[in-house]
Amino acid sequence: MTRVVVDREVCMSAGVCEVEAPEVFELDTAGRLQVGQPTDLTAVETAVRACPTGALSLVED
Amino acid sequence: MSSPTLDLDTVDLSDRSFWGAPPEQRHAVYDQLRRERPFAFFAEPVIPYIEPGPGYHAVTRYADVEAISCRPALFSSGAGAVSIADMPPDLNEFYGSLISMDDPRHGKIRRIVAKAFTPRVLEKLVGNVQAVADDVVTRARRTAEDGDGTIDVVADLAAPIPLRVICDMMGIPDGDRALVLRQSNVILSGGDPELVEDEEQMVTAFLKAGEELAGLMARLAAERHAHPADDLTTALVTTEVDGERLTHQEIASFFILLLVAGNETTRNAISQGVLALSEHPGERARWAADPGLTRTAVEEIVRWTSPISWMRRTATQDVELSGQSFPAGSKFLLFYGAANRDPAVFADPHRFDLSRDPNPHVGFGSRGPHFCLGAHLARREIGVAFRAFADQLPDLEVIGPPARLESSFVNGLKRLPARLTGVR
Numbered sequence: 001m002t003r004v005v006v007d008r009e010v011c012m013s014a015g016v017c018e019v020e021a022p023e024v025f026e027l028d029t030a031g032r033l034q035v036g037q038p039t040d041l042t043a044v045e046t047a048v049r050a051c052p053t054g055a056l057s058l059v060e061d
Numbered sequence: 062m063s064s065p066t067l068d069l070d071t072v073d074l075s076d077r078s079f080w081g082a083p084p085e086q087r088h089a090v091y092d093q094l095r096r097e098r099p100f101a102f103f104a105e106p107v108i109p110y111i112e113p114g115p116g117y118h119a120v121t122r123y124a125d126v127e128a129i130s131c132r133p134a135l136f137s138s139g140a141g142a143v144s145i146a147d148m149p150p151d152l153n154e155f156y157g158s159l160i161s162m163d164d165p166r167h168g169k170i171r172r173i174v175a176k177a178f179t180p181r182v183l184e185k186l187v188g189n190v191q192a193v194a195d196d197v198v199t200r201a202r203r204t205a206e207d208g209d210g211t212i213d214v215v216a217d218l219a220a221p222i223p224l225r226v227i228c229d230m231m232g233i234p235d236g237d238r239a240l241v242l243r244q245s246n247v248i249l250s251g252g253d254p255e256l257v258e259d260e261e262q263m264v265t266a267f268l269k270a271g272e273e274l275a276g277l278m279a280r281l282a283a284e285r286h287a288h289p290a291d292d293l294t295t296a297l298v299t300t301e302v303d304g305e306r307l308t309h310q311e312i313a314s315f316f317i318l319l320l321v322a323g324n325e326t327t328r329n330a331i332s333q334g335v336l337a338l339s340e341h342p343g344e345r346a347r348w349a350a351d352p353g354l355t356r357t358a359v360e361e362i363v364r365w366t367s368p369i370s371w372m373r374r375t376a377t378q379d380v381e382l383s384g385q386s387f388p389a390g391s392k393f394l395l396f397y398g399a400a401n402r403d404p405a406v407f408a409d410p411h412r413f414d415l416s417r418d419p420n421p422h423v424g425f426g427s428r429g430p431h432f433c434l435g436a437h438l439a440r441r442e443i444g445v446a447f448r449a450f451a452d453q454l455p456d457l458e459v460i461g462p463p464a465r466l467e468s469s470f471v472n473g474l475k476r477l478p479a480r481l482t483g484v485r
Contacts, residue, residue: 012168013175014432022180031176052432054131 155271227323232292251468364422
């Protein structure tokens with residue numbers, strides 16, 4: 001199964017992923033990134049690539 | 062723009078007048094630098110009372126801008142990102158904000174306000190942005206009707222929209238907003254003689270502008286401590302980082318950064334977007350007829366205008382870039398407007414194409430921790446503003462050349478004369 005890993009040290013809560021794949025990524029009210037289970041993999045891959053800080057990666061379990 | 066070859070030895074990016082010239086000239090220089098001298102070296106501009114540093118490399122290729130931007134450990138912002146000279150300590154008091162900080166401190170402070178700039182939070186703000194834009198447009202029409210039918214696109218349309226939105230977000234009272242506009246104009250004037258009359262007094266003018274805004278911050282901070290509100294100023298004065306409140310200096314410089322950055326950048330994207338649309342009537346008509354174009358049109362306006370011309374990075378150790386070696390301490394200015402016209406990335410880069418897609422421009426900065434905090438806000442403001450102009454100001458007509466800001470840092474307009482042909 002594919003899942004998204006967030007490097008919390010690197011994430012700046014820029015919210016670019018949330019624009020690309022709002023069903024999967026959401027910055028909560030504290031500005032912390034919450035990640036759901038990827039459904040539309042294409043959108044998630046776009047979001048991972050678009051992250052300005054390179055905080056996101058996809059891993060296969 | 063395959064323009065005739067220039068003598069690059071006569072070009073000086075540190076000369077303020079270079080930046081007041083029409084953008085075609087700048088882009089011809091960028092194109093040639095990118096091809097022939099992608100790390101061209103320039104002496105630092107002379108600023109009275111500031112010790113000039115060793116000079117800087119102008120980075121004009123997209124790939125190099127990205128390579129520097131995405132390696133913050135090698136290319137630091139901490140020695141100053143928004144000035145070519147290292148910031149003297151007294152100016153640092155007001156301008157040494159997180160934009161000139163490295164991680165981990167940068168990240169910790171940035172996250173205090175990041176939650177107010179997320180796409181979902183800003184979605185709720187759209188109604189407010191729309192109301193502001195509608196009101197600004199209505200007032201502009203009244204100005205034209207009460208006068209001779211003319212308006213200034215900068216003062217009457219482009220400046221008030223982002224000013225009111227960021228002041229609302231920060232909880233700045235109406236009575237203080239003129240002061241915010243005046244002082245942020247000075248801070249980002251780049252020493253333009255119209256805004257800083259006496260060049261000898263440039264540093265004093267920057268200090269005074271910082272003091273004025275810091276004074277406003279101190280007054281608001283005291284109020285918010287007593288009566289917390291749902292605004293950014295409250296977040297700044299009440300949040301703790303590593304169990305500690307931000308220092309007075311950190312709050313002041315962050316407050317100034319948010320106000321100034323929230324104002325000047327979007328203003329210049331809007332004013333120069335209006336100019337670009339007047340120069341490309343076909344694109345203007347296409348967007349007016351098709352609101353679905355807004356997403357890509359906004360990105361193209363940011364690419365085309367690149368409102369912030371550069372940010373600086375400083376090598377923390379000996380580094381290599383595209384096969385060239387640079388010693389530790391080398392300064393690099395990342396010229397976003399040059400990267401945004403790099404033919405290696407953008408097909409037909411000097412074509413203004415509102416449906417350009419993909420459009421991986423670096424108008425909000427390139428990859429890395431300093432990517433523009435306000436990018437989502439700016440996109441919404443620009444999108445809402447231009448839809449309002451298309452719907453409510455179809456008779457807007459630019460009638461003269463703009464007055465350009467003589468600043469290397471901000472690609473800005475001071476004035477852009479226009480008229481509303483429907484008025485008379």
